[in-house]
Amino acid sequence: MAPRDASPPRLLPYADPEEIYPEDVRLEEETFLWYDLDNWYPVTIGQVFESRYQVLLKLGFGSASTSWLCRDLREHVYVTLKVFAVGNSQAATEEKVLRHLESVKSDHPGAKLVRLLKNTFKIAGQNGSHLCLVLETLGISLADIREMAGGRVPPTLLKGLVQGVLLGLDYLHTVANIIHTDIQDGNIMLSIKDTDILDALVEDEWDMPSARKIIKDRVIYASTGLEIPDEPGDPVIADFGDARIDEGPFEFEEEVMPDVYRAPEIVLGVPWNEKIDIWALGLLIWDLLEGKLLFKTRLRDPTASRAAHFARMISLLGPPPEDLLERGSAWKTLFDEDGRLILDVEVSETSLEEEEGMLEGDEKAGFLAFLRKMLQWRSEDRLTARNLMEDPWLRGTAA
The missing domain is CATH 3.30.200.20 (Phosphorylase Kinase; domain 1)
Structure with a gap:
């Protein structure tokens, strides 16, 4: 023809x-x-x-x-x-x-x-x-879906979307050697x-x-x-204006990621890799399901904002591992020699279990177990996108 x-x-x-x-x-x-x-x-x-x-x-x-x-x-x-x-x-x-x-x-x-x-x-x-x-x-975009759904995305719909995003991230991380650095609801579109x-x-x-x-x-x-x-x-990962091509063998060190999605290694000045995308995805999943940001404090003073963000991490995840602090270039701006936060910021007593308010019973336990596979202090402790796709809560096979 x-x-x-x-x-x-x-x-x-x-x-x-x-x-x-x-x-x-x-x-x-x-x-x-x-x-x-x-x-x-x-x-x-x-x-x-x-x-x-x-x-x-x-x-x-x-x-x-x-x-x-x-x-x-x-x-x-x-x-x-x-x-x-x-x-x-x-x-x-x-x-x-x-x-x-x-x-x-x-x-x-x-x-x-x-x-x-x-x-x-x-x-x-x-x-x-x-x-x-x-x-x-x-x-x-996922931001549009959340807005149209009244601020929260239903779990059944969310699970299907997350499976697609993880498949896209697995391709980026393992085949294309791309780190997106800006995984958020506006950058994932249908x-x-x-x-x-x-x-x-x-x-x-x-x-x-x-x-x-x-x-x-x-x-x-x-x-x-x-x-x-x-x-x-299907969900499609878009907007690569802040992405990095991982040409190895060295990790990256510059500051990236939106403030409220920053991973521990970015806050501490620790060299980072593709696992920052996994951290960001964990926060995005929380935000879409709960209808609220897990981290939201943004102050005019960058050091104070960094300290408040880090204090919130401690509240939710417990104290950071010492070996992670020792790898960072910025930890001395946050802690004194005795390991106490320098700035007067509150480390509140809370937990993911206490703050999660949309699910109950086994569904809640499965969701939080899935989330913790992404929200880990050390990047090496976070699961890969490929491993996360096999999670029981995500696949609907949780007991």
């Missing part, structure tokens, strides 16, 4: 936007303190990039980029265009990691649970060039099984164009949200 000719670009809608905000209203990416209008590319709906990708609507934004649903006019499929701000280190990192993943040839089933790169290009902007990544289009939902989203945008504001030479658009489909797809 001969290939189809490229489709012509779609004509812009004639309908008035849902709302036009005044210039003094900060919208979406404008709300970041570091936002500089000239460093962000002014993407417009209807625009065609590379004579191929037509922008149909805005899907979202992040700390360094905006994301757009596009139609690939040559391949006749939907893609997502991620356009980075000028001079952001995440852009080069994500491109490097995604190209590395593209080069890995494997039949590991987890390879399908990692977001794919389709193309890259650069466009000239006011202050330099903008990296653009063409990615497969994904659906809602695949789309039926693109009819995207067709409907585009038609809605054309019937009632999304809210926006007009400032100088550009339009700032409000994002268009997806809904939970009748047949949800």
Whole structure:
């Protein structure tokens, strides 16, 4: 069969936007303190990039980029265009990691649970060039699911999602040698099984164009949200802007991870490896099931915030092993020579059993046993993603 000719670009809608905000209203990416209008590319709906990708609507934004649903006019499929701000280190990192993943040839089933790169290009902007990544289009994130579910994800649904995430992590850690470093609910998204939902989203945008504001030479658009489909797809690990390629044999030492998800080795300045992703996944599972963060103290003073975070770890896990403290470069900022916390922070008497409030009986015991396989002081004591997939609570075989 001969290939189809490229489709012509779609004509812009004639309908008035849902709302036009005044210039003094900060919208979406404008709300970041570091936002500089000239460093962000002014993407417009209807625009065609590379004579191929037509922008149909805005899907979202992040700390360094905006994301757009596009139609690939040559391949006749939907893609997502991620356009980075000028001079952001995440852009080069994500491109490097995604190209590395593209080069890995494997039949590991987890390879399908990692977001794919389709193309890259650069466009000239006011202050330099903008990296653009063409990615497969994904659906809602785990953050969206939690919000739509009233703040908590039901255990049955959560178990299926976690099994998929673990399979993806096993592929990243054992085959692709990638450490994600930023496992959280916004970076795990569901695949789309039926693109009819995207067709409907585009038609809605054309019937009632999304809210926006007009400032100088550009339009700032409000994002268009997806809904939970009748047949949800598989969880896919996305956003590799903070990831590391583990080229060994040495471990990493720089500070990574969101503050509230930081593993003990990050707090203590201990060299780290892929097991920080396992720690973060444990916290994410707790957050999704319980509807609240296990660690949430963030103070203006970084040292005080580190001490409070560490005190909370002691409350939940007990005293840290001495050999772990001795491996760290930052422990002297937390403890005196007698092993007491230097800063006046509370080490409350509590436990995971006391704070877990959604489950009962054997289900609760199984869940906490599963969690403890991830939330361990020493990274070497945490189970691998592959071993965690065999957990009785996760597989529904707990006694």
